[in-house]
Amino acid sequence: MNKYRVKAFGITKDLLGGRETFIETQGQTVADLRAALHSRFPELSGLRSLFIAVNNDYADDEILLKPSDEIALIPPVSGG
Amino acid sequence: MNKYRVKAFGITKDLLGGRETFIETQGQTVADLRAALHSRFPELSGLRSLFIAVNNDYADDEILLKPSDEIALIPPVSGG
Amino acid sequence: MIKITEKSIDVQKIIDTVSSLSAGAVNVFVGTVRNKANGKNVLWLEYEAYETMAVSQIRKIIEEASHRWPLLGWAVSHRIGTLKPGETSVVVAVSTPHRKDSFEACQFIIDSVKTMAPIWKKEVFEDGEEWVSARPEIEMRA
Amino acid sequence: MIKITEKSIDVQKIIDTVSSLSAGAVNVFVGTVRNKANGKNVLWLEYEAYETMAVSQIRKIIEEASHRWPLLGWAVSHRIGTLKPGETSVVVAVSTPHRKDSFEACQFIIDSVKTMAPIWKKEVFEDGEEWVSARPEIEMRA
Numbered sequence: 053m054n055k056y057r058v059k060a061f062g063i064t065k066d067l068l069g070g071r072e073t074f075i076e077t078q079g080q081t082v083a084d085l086r087a088a089l090h091s092r093f094p095e096l097s098g099l100r101s102l103f104i105a106v107n108n109d110y111a112d113d114e115i116l117l118k119p120s121d122e123i124a125l126i127p128p129v130s131g132g
Numbered sequence: 133m134n135k136y137r138v139k140a141f142g143i144t145k146d147l148l149g150g151r152e153t154f155i156e157t158q159g160q161t162v163a164d165l166r167a168a169l170h171s172r173f174p175e176l177s178g179l180r181s182l183f184i185a186v187n188n189d190y191a192d193d194e195i196l197l198k199p200s201d202e203i204a205l206i207p208p209v210s211g212g
Numbered sequence: 213m214i215k216i217t218e219k220s221i222d223v224q225k226i227i228d229t230v231s232s233l234s235a236g237a238v239n240v241f242v243g244t245v246r247n248k249a250n251g252k253n254v255l256w257l258e259y260e261a262y263e264t265m266a267v268s269q270i271r272k273i274i275e276e277a278s279h280r281w282p283l284l285g286w287a288v289s290h291r292i293g294t295l296k297p298g299e300t301s302v303v304v305a306v307s308t309p310h311r312k313d314s315f316e317a318c319q320f321i322i323d324s325v326k327t328m329a330p331i332w333k334k335e336v337f338e339d340g341e342e343w344v345s346a347r348p349e350i351e352m353r354a
Numbered sequence: 355m356i357k358i359t360e361k362s363i364d365v366q367k368i369i370d371t372v373s374s375l376s377a378g379a380v381n382v383f384v385g386t387v388r389n390k391a392n393g394k395n396v397l398w399l400e401y402e403a404y405e406t407m408a409v410s411q412i413r414k415i416i417e418e419a420s421h422r423w424p425l426l427g428w429a430v431s432h433r434i435g436t437l438k439p440g441e442t443s444v445v446v447a448v449s450t451p452h453r454k455d456s457f458e459a460c461q462f463i464i465d466s467v468k469t470m471a472p473i474w475k476k477e478v479f480e481d482g483e484e485w486v487s488a489r490p491e492i493e494m495r496a
Binding site for chain 4: 237246247307312
């Protein structure tokens with residue numbers, strides 16, 4: 053199992069119940085992490101969109117995660 | 133003869149030699165005034181454009197002038 | 213200058229920052245908190261940012277804008293924390309030699325900041341609160 | 355607010371004037387004096403206005419803009435007299451509910467002011483002076 057520390061902002065902070073959560077997955081891609089997140093927090097599927105950021109950049113699903121990566125959930129942004 | 137008081141701004145103030153000049157014409161239209169101005173101040177034809185304003189608005193050539201009108205020369209504007 | 217700040221934004225200071233002797237034009241966009249949303253009274257907003265990523269995304273946006281327009285100066289300042297109606301939430305300012313570029317570049321930057329920068333706002337009403345645009349239903353209600 | 359003034363323009367004050375609790379967006383255009391014109395150093399500019407007509411033309415421009423965009427607030431302030439490079443010659447500010455309108459309306463107003471308002475500037479160089487755009491040759495030299 054791989055264990056990743058995930059930061060949560062905006063509505064995801066409410067849905068995950070905190071600013072940071074540890075997520076365990078079999079796989080090592082962003083897609084694997086996304087699947088694990090959705091199975092543990094089904095309410096995430098109610099969002100209009102959900103991006104995953106790795107090291108301060110939007111990450112595609114096939115990106116491989118390292119334990120040292122800074123990972124964050126990016127629900128629909130609404131700055132301005 | 134009709135006599136009109138004409139205000140001059142920008143480069144026309146320099147060409148007419150002052151902020152105000154009296155112009156005499158036989159006719160009473162803006163076109164008549166324009167002709168009289170050009171014959172007395174031939175350098176006006178060197179301008180990129182020259183509008184005549186009557187009572188604070190751009191005036192077409194066929195407009196009839198009254199002695200009480202506020203008349204002004206509007207060389208190419210360059211505000212901003 | 214890119215700034216994510218809890219303090220109120222001084223627009224004059226930002227204009228001074230971007231102004232330049234060779235720039236004829238400065239365009240400034242100021243976003244302010246409205247007192248209504250979906251017809252309801254807004255008591256206040258709560259802004260939150262993923263700060264390091266917001267700064268890095270805004271830096272990329274500025275880089276892109278610099279390729280497209282001859283920017284002589286630029287600044288993006290975004291407020292976070294609790295904001296009341298009327299307060300300034302974001303200021304974007306750019307200076308360019310000519311005015312058309314200043315409008316285009318400033319609009320590109322604020323449009324991009326609003327779609328790319330990880331910043332969120334929650335509207336607080338008398339009868340509840342809501343993360344803006346988070347859920348599809350909110351779109352339909354608007 | 356329309357103002358033709360010999361005093362320096364306070365941008366923050368203008369923004370405060372146009373801001374409104376129902377406006378989410380303020381766009382501000384600031385025109386400043388450049389230190390070069392046609393490759394020559396500008397010592398200073400002299401601005402002159404036909405004030406009554408300038409105010410009435412700008413009022414018409416604002417009226418037209420109000421028909422096209424939902425303006426909640428607006429201000430046009432134009433400086434006259436002697437201005438040094440770096441100084442602000444004109445400020446246009448508008449507020450609207452949404453940002454796209456604020457950019458469009460502000461650009462329409464400054465573009466129209468520049469073509470319609472009877473205001474003139476003379477550039478003063480080390481070796482002479484010139485009413486800007488007055489003669490055709492100046493166009494070709496630019």
